[in-house]
Amino acid sequence: MWTDLHTLPTTNPLRNATKSIRKFKRFCRSPFYELATALNDISVDELETINPFSLAPWAERIRTITDDDDAATGTEVGADGVMHVAVSSSARNGFVGSGAVIELPSTSGQGPGLERHSFTLGLRMEQNPFSGELAAIAQALRCLPEIRNRSVKVLTSNKAAVLTLRNPRQQSGQQYVDSIHETIGVLRDQGNEVTVTWVPVSSEHGLLRVAKDEARDATREGATPAAKFPRARSTTLGRTDY
Numbered sequence: 001m002w003t004d005l006h007t008l009p010t011t012n013p014l015r016n017a018t019k020s021i022r023k024f025k026r027f028c029r030s031p032f033y034e035l036a037t038a039l040n041d042i043s044v045d046e047l048e049t050i051n052p053f054s055l056a057p058w059a060e061r062i063r064t065i066t067d068d069d070d071a072a073t074g075t076e077v078g079a080d081g082v083m084h085v086a087v088s089s090s091a092r093n094g095f096v097g098s099g100a101v102i103e104l105p106s107t108s109g110q111g112p113g114l115e116r117h118s119f120t121l122g123l124r125m126e127q128n129p130f131s132g133e134l135a136a137i138a139q140a141l142r143c144l145p146e147i148r149n150r151s152v153k154v155l156t157s158n159k160a161a162v163l164t165l166r167n168p169r170q171q172s173g174q175q176y177v178d179s180i181h182e183t184i185g186v187l188r189d190q191g192n193e194v195t196v197t198w199v200p201v202s203s204e205h206g207l208l209r210v211a212k213d214e215a216r217d218a219t220r221e222g223a224t225p226a227a228k229f230p231r232a233r234s235t236t237l238g239r240t241d242y
Contacts, residue, residue, distance in 0.1 A: 046228075046230065046231050047230065047231050047233050048172065048173075048174070048175060048230035048231060048232060048233050049174070049175075049230070050170060050171065050172065050174055050233060051170070051174060052170055053168070053169075053170060054168045054169075054170075054174040054177050054178055054181075055168045055177075055178075055181060059181070060188075061166060061167070062165045062166065062180070062181065062184060062194065062196055063193070063194070063195045063196070064162050064163075064165055064166040064195070064196045064197070064198075065162075065195060065196070065197040065198065066159060066162055066163065066166075066198045081150065081151055082150075082151045082152075082153055083102070083103055083104075083105070083144075083147065083150055083151070083152045083153070084103040084152075084153050084155060084207055085100065085101070085102050085103070085140045085141070085144070085152060085153070085154045085155065086100065086101045086154075086155045086156070086205070086207035086208045086210065086211040087099065087100045087101075087133060087136035087137050087140050087154065087155070087156050087211055088100075088133070088136065088156070088157065088158075088208060088211040088212040088214070088215045089121075089129045089130075089132030089133045089135075089136055089158065089215050090129070090132070090212065090215035090216045090218065090219045091124055091128065091129045091132070091219065092216070092219045093219050093220065093221055093223070094123060094124050094125075095120055095121075095122070095123060095124060095218070095219040095223050095225075096120075096121045096122055096123070096124055096127035096128060096129065096131070096132045096219065097118060097119065097120050097121060097132065097215045097216065097217070097218025097219040097223065098118065098119055098121055098132045098133070098135045098136035098139065098215055098218060099116075099117065099118040099136060099211045099212065099213070099214025099215030099216070099217070099218060100116070100117040100118070100136050100137075100139060100140035100143070100211055100214065101114050101115070101116050101117075101207050101210045101211045101214065102114070102115040102116075102117070102140060102143060102144060102145075103207065104145065114207075114210065115143070116210070116214050117139060117140060117143055117214065118214035118215060118217055118218040119139065119218055119226035120218045120219065120223040120224060120225045120226055121135055121218075121225065121226075121229055122225045122229050122231070123225075125235070126231040126232065126235060127229070127231070127232050127235060128232055128235045129158070130158065130160055130161060130172070130173065130232075131172060131173050131176065131232045131235075132215070133156060133158040133160075133161040134161050134164070134165075134173045134176035134177060134180070135176050135229070136156075136211075136215070137154055137156065137161065137165075137176070137180055137196070138176045138179040138180050138183070140154070141154070141180060141183040141184065141187070141194075142179075142183055144187070147187075147190070147192060148190045148191050148192065149190075149191040149192065150191075150192050150193075151192070151193045151195070152187065152192055152193065152194045152195070153194075153195050153197055154194065154195070154196045154197065155197050155199050155205060155207060155208055156196065156197070156198060156199065156208075157198070157199055157200065157201045157208055158198075159198045162196050162197070162198040164177060165177065165180060165196050166196075172232050172233055172235075173232070175230060
């Protein structure tokens with residue numbers, strides 16, 4: 001509206017209305033002006049980049065399971081030939097944290113060992129549990145030991161993260177999705193099969209409980225982000241008043 005008024009020909013009676021318009025009058029500002037003013041203190045370089053697509057149409061997709069019956073099958077700890085990886089995220093105390101537990105192969109007749117990982121993703125005003133879950137999956141897969149010809153099951157209670165990996169779209173979290181696909185591609189080249197499985201919270205899966213504890217530990221009072229991760233665009237903009 002401001003632009004339209006100021007570009008009217010001088011013969012138009014409404015052109016005279018521009019004389020009373022001043023920048024300090026909020027009701028005369030355009031929505032874009034208000035948005036630019038509100039986001040003036042946010043560095044664009046710190047926001048994540050969302051591309052039109054994160055995976056080529058012909059690229060192989062990640063095998064996922066989201067059905068309740070299928071998810072409850074074959075997720076027992078220590079199942080023969082299957083390595084389980086449980087991930088979780090937590091949002092509390094003003095932080096978002098990620099946690100993961102990797103089930104290591106049993107040795108000397110003993111039960112499988114557990115390798116735990118956790119890190120603070122960032123402030124709650126910059127990150128969200130969804131991005132925390134994807135970051136946990138990406139980190140856990142990178143921390144897997146050298147394995148060949150194994151079946152790997154990634155367990156998570158965040159269904160949105162599983163659906164995103166099944167069919168990536170133009171949405172938040174693409175950086176983590178790309179990392180996950182890249183790591184799984186390397187694992188496939190080594191003869192491994194990777195499946196990301198959604199497990200309902202009601203199932204109270206043992207590994208997921210441990211992963212949740214790790215994520216909560218990463219959001220304790222006084223936590224420090226492990227690194228400078230890109231801000232989630234929707235979360236950052238959604239918490240800005242304009």
